[in-house]
Every structure is written in structure tokens, then in C-alpha cells.
Amino acid sequence: MTWVAAVARLRARRESGVLVTVATVRGHAPRDAGAKLVVGRTETWGSIGGGNVEAVAIDRAREMIAASGPEPELIDFALNDKVTNQHGVQCCGGTVSVLLEPLPVVRAVAIFGVGHVGLELARILARQDLDLHLVDNRSGMLTEERLDVLADAVAQVHVHHTPLLPEEVLAELPHGTHVLIMTHDHAEDAALCDAALRTTHLASVGLIGSAAKWGRFRKRLATEGGHDEAALDRIKTPIGLADITGKEPATIAVSVAADLLRTFETEGACDGPGPATRRPADEHGPDRSL
Numbered sequence: 001m002t003w004v005a006a007v008a009r010l011r012a013r014r015e016s017g018v019l020v021t022v023a024t025v026r027g028h029a030p031r032d033a034g035a036k037l038v039v040g041r042t043e044t045w046g047s048i049g050g051g052n053v054e055a056v057a058i059d060r061a062r063e064m065i066a067a068s069g070p071e072p073e074l075i076d077f078a079l080n081d082k083v084t085n086q087h088g089v090q091c092c093g094g095t096v097s098v099l100l101e102p103l104p105v106v107r108a109v110a111i112f113g114v115g116h117v118g119l120e121l122a123r124i125l126a127r128q129d130l131d132l133h134l135v136d137n138r139s140g141m142l143t144e145e146r147l148d149v150l151a152d153a154v155a156q157v158h159v160h161h162t163p164l165l166p167e168e169v170l171a172e173l174p175h176g177t178h179v180l181i182m183t184h185d186h187a188e189d190a191a192l193c194d195a196a197l198r199t200t201h202l203a204s205v206g207l208i209g210s211a212a213k214w215g216r217f218r219k220r221l222a223t224e225g226g227h228d229e230a231a232l233d234r235i236k237t238p239i240g241l242a243d244i245t246g247k248e249p250a251t252i253a254v255s256v257a258a259d260l261l262r263t264f265e266t267e268g269a270c271d272g273p274g275p276a277t278r279r280p281a282d283e284h285g286p287d288r289s290l
Contacts, residue, residue: 006038006045010103011156014174015040017103018061022048023074027094038103041065048098053077057098064102073100106130106156107264108174112166112192113183114141117208119149120253121180125260126153133177135160135169138184167195175201178260180239182208190217193235194225204263206239206256214238 001009003019010017020037022029030049037054038045039061048054057075064070077096109125110133111118118134119141125132132155136142142161150157160169166188170179179202181192189207196205207214214237221227240255 001045003036003038003046006040007103010038010040011106014105016065016105017041018064019101019103020048020057020061021099021101022096023099024097025094026096029094029096039065053096053098057100061100064100070102072102074098075100105176108133108177109260110135110169110173110177110179112136112169112179112181113188115182115184116249117252117256118182119146120249121182121256122147122157123149124253124257126150126155126157128155128261130155131158131174131177132156133158133160133169133173135162135166136183137162137164137166137188139163167192170195170199170202173199173202176203177201178203178206178263180206180208180256180260186213190220193217194221194227197221197225197227197231197234204260205235206260207235207237208239208252208256209237211238 007017007019017038017040020039022031022033022035025031025033030051030053031047035048036046037048037057039058041062044058048057056077060073060075064073075098077098106129108131111122111125112135114122114134114136118136122132122134132153134142134147134157139161140146142159147157147159160166162169166183170192173179179192179196181189181196183189183192186209189209193205193207196202207217214235218232221232222229240252240259244251244255244258246252246255
């Protein structure tokens with residue numbers, strides 16, 4: 001399996017990993033610069049030459065997978081017999097720098113209702129590296145021609161046409177999905193709010209609409225749905241930035257997207273990695289230098 005396919009597999013599984021690349025080589029080394037290895041929690045794909053270099057890289061990669069918000073790292077190795085090795089001697093005579101890049105689980109967003117606002121919002125979010133789920137019970141909202149504006153999406157777009165019960169899609173969404181409810185039907189919005197509160201693996205839940213709409217929903221969700229105050233507080237409404245008051249679909253979409261991106265920024269554990277940190281191999285402990 002190629003490293004590209006391995007990264008795609010991790011993404012599809014929603015598993016974090018690390019991409020390990022031989023960044024530079026001086027002198028003799030098992031692999032040339034550019035050789036790649038993908039490390040998952042329990043599997044690896046590819047090779048950067050085996051031996052101590054690869055074993056140390058795998059060990060460190062799995063430490064990064066277990067850590068919260070790891071940053072990319074460069075590890076320098078000297079390939080000679082005068083250094084202490086944890087996983088055997090490699091005395092090719094050269095030096096190698098290995099880059100470890102975290103592959104975090106991408107965020108996921110589900111938009112229920114792909115009307116005027118929903119489509120504008122999808123256009124904005126499609127420019128982000130995330131899994132974007134578009135859900136609507138109206139087939140006309142999900143035609144290829146209408147969604148052609150997303151053809152150049154960075155996001156992986158998943159379309160769900162659900163003629164009867166759009167709320168059934170909630171159970172199929174990835175763990176930690178952020179849900180935005182903005183259908184054309186207030187009854188459907190209410191049903192989705194009720195189902196979202198009963199779906200424990202979701203992240204944030206946002207509902208478009210006025211304070212009056214939410215007041216009616218909140219009362220119904222409490223009396224008929226049996227949801228307590230703590231559960232009801234999981235639903236954010238209105239959504240978007242309060243100081244952006246325009247009512248045009250594109251303006252609302254920008255406001256909602258900005259608010260959601262701000263939520264991403266506060267998620268700490270899922271933040272993207274920063275610049276690479278260079279670490280000589282012996283900083284990993286007395287037995288991890290070459």
C-alpha cells in the first residue's frame with residue numbers, strides 16, 4: 001500500500017497517525033530523502049529503511065499519537081557504531097534527519113437543510129479540511145447541478161438524501177461531529193434537536209432561528225421530550241456572531257462559519273500542529289540515540 005493510500009485509510013477510519021519522512025541524508029543511509037512511513041496506533045505502512053532509525057521513529061510516532069495536540073518534529077540520527085542504540089546498531093556512516101508530521105483526525109460538520117443559507121454555508125466550509133455532511137429530505141436541494149459549486153472542495157463532501165427521517169443520519173455521523181440544524185421545516189428542526197440530544201457522540205449542536213422559536217422548542221423538548229436543563233443547554237441558538245446582523249443568506253453563512261471556526265479554535269485537543277521542532281535522537285532518552 002502506498003503512503004497516500006495509508007493516510008486515506010486512517011482518515012476513513014477516523015484514526016490519528018503520523019507521517020514519517022526521511023527529510024535529509026548525508027553520506028550513506030538505508031533510504032534516500034523522501035522515503036516515507038505511515039504510523040498508526042497498531043499498524044505501519046511503508047518503510048524508511050528499517051533498523052534503529054525506523055524503530056525509534058515508530059516509538060516516537062506512537063507517543064505523539066497518544067499525546068494531545070503534538071507538533072511536527074525533526075529527529076537527527078548519526079549512523080555509526082559509536083553511539084548507543086535501543087534497537088540495534090546501524091553503522092552506514094551517514095547522518096539522517098527524519099520528519100514526523102501528526103495526522104490528526106479531521107473535524108466533521110453536518111448541515112441539516114441545504115437551502116439558501118445551508119448551501120452558502122457549505123460553500124464556505126468546503127474550503128476547510130474536514131468531512132462535510134449535507135443532509136436534506138428534498139432531492140432538489142442535492143442535485144449534481146446545484147452542488148456543482150462545491151466541485152473544488154478541500155473538504156470531503158458526503159451527501160445524504162433522506163426523504164423520510166433526516167434525524168436517522170445523526171447516528172451514522174462520525175464521533176465528534178458538529179451539527180448545524182437549518183431545515184425548511186420547523187417541525188423537522190424540532191425533531192432533529194430532540195434526536196441530537198439523544199445522540200451522545202456528537203460535538204456542538206447549533207440551531208438557526210429566533211429566540212421566540214427556541215423558546216417554543218425548549219418548552220416542548222422539556223415537557224414532551226423529557227430533556228433536562230443541562231441537556232437543553234447543549235443546543236446553541238441563535239448561531240453565528242451576534243454583531244453580524246445582516247439577513248442575506250451569504251451574510252448569515254459567513255457569520256455561522258466564523259462562529260464555528262472559533263469553536264474549533266477552542267477545542268484544544270484537536271488543534272492542528274504547529275511548526276516542526278528539531279530534536280536530536282538522544283533527547284528521547286539515553287537508549288534512543290544512534
